Amino acid sequence: MADGEDVHGLKGVLVMFQSCLDSKEEILMDPYLEGWKGLVRFLNTMGPIFSFISKDAVAKIQIMETFRGSEQQENYISLQAMVNYELTNGLVDLKQPGTYPTSGCRTILRLHRALRWLHLFLEGLRTSSPSSKTSTLCTDSYNASLANYHPWIIRKAATMAFYALPTRDAFLENMKVGTTEAAIEMLGEALPSISRVYDITEDLFTQHKLLDLP
Ligand code: 1PW
Secondary structure (H helix, E strand, O other): OOOOOOOOOOHHHHHHHHHHHHHOEEEEEEHHHHHHHHHHHHHHOOHHHHHHHHHHHHHHHHHHHHHHHHOHHHHHHHHHHHHHHHHOOOOOOOOOOOOOOOOOHHHHHHHHHHHHHHHHHHHHHOOOOOOHHHHHHHHHHHHHOOHHHHHHHHHHHHHHHHHOOOOOOHHHOOOOOOOOHHHHHHHHHHHHHHHHOOOOOOOHHHOOOOOOOO
């Protein structure tokens, strides 16, 4: 998908994540961030209650866009280039917060953890029965992933926001792919690419011992 093309609805978002991988299976930063921006837009269509959730993602996307607009932009062309550049130049706080509170590595790590949640949630939705509750699916996927990194107060606020999620059918319809069946089929086709992006990032961060960055 070309830059600037509308990624409203969830399909565009998922396609964006598909286009993240280059021929060397490196994750390109720009489509990764575009994917996240589409996700935020999608989240915002579900009501103002999600703005506290999306606000943090927006702040993190902006940090990364600033790197991409800086003189160091080539060093942030992919996640792999970023890790290499920041580690080689000592630009990451590895053990405790310090000089680099907004390093690319720690910022991407937060988005990466949130991507796991999103994947689990959409996979749950895809395989759910028509009577399933989105709030339960969302809470379960959150508890199995991102919640482990959040303090009590954020967990509480997030779980409360989930109760405002639209019903399963409305949610599937909001994806703007057509019928609920079509939306489910689209998820089946598109979710493996999010999973792939997640796995490659996880391997990269594991390899460089970056999974616990403060
Ligand atoms: C319906 C499924 C939607 C998935 C959208 C994912 C958006 C994820 C954002 C969750 C943010 C919750 C509130 C913010 C918490 C931050 O403290 C936390 N950020 C994340 C992304 O986990 C940690 O960032 P920090 O404080 O270490 O900079």
